């Protein structure tokens with residue numbers, strides 16, 4: 001775990017650097033796709049997501065997390081076939097990064113980074129390897 005100072009620009013410049021962002025999303029997708037069938041199941045999304053997002057499990061209720069993941073899953077499973085494909089995943093990631101950026105706003109925010117989190121990738125993209 002390391003600390004970094006970020007703001008909205010950190011997130012938006014990362015997403016807007018298409019090549020870097022798509023590479024990162026692809027890596028995330030492959031990491032989450034545990035059984036390697038090329039799509040993410042409900043469980044795979046849920047298992048890997050907390051880690052990617054630097055979200056702490058321990059501070060939230062189980063029901064709350066279930067609800068959160070079901071909402072995310074249903075929203076981004078655009079064709080409603082019960083799995084998230086790479087294209088759907090890309091939309092999801094883009095939206096999440098922008099949402100996190102809006103949360104930070106323009107004033108610098110101190111955040112704790114977990115290795116391999118998307119936030120970490122965004123910070124490295126702006127400042128180079130930590």
Ligand SMILES: [Ca+2]
Pocket residue numbers: 033034035036037038039040041044
């Ligand atoms: Ca899978």
Ligand SMILES: [Ca+2]
Pocket residue numbers: 076077078079080081082083084085088
């Ligand atoms: Ca789908």
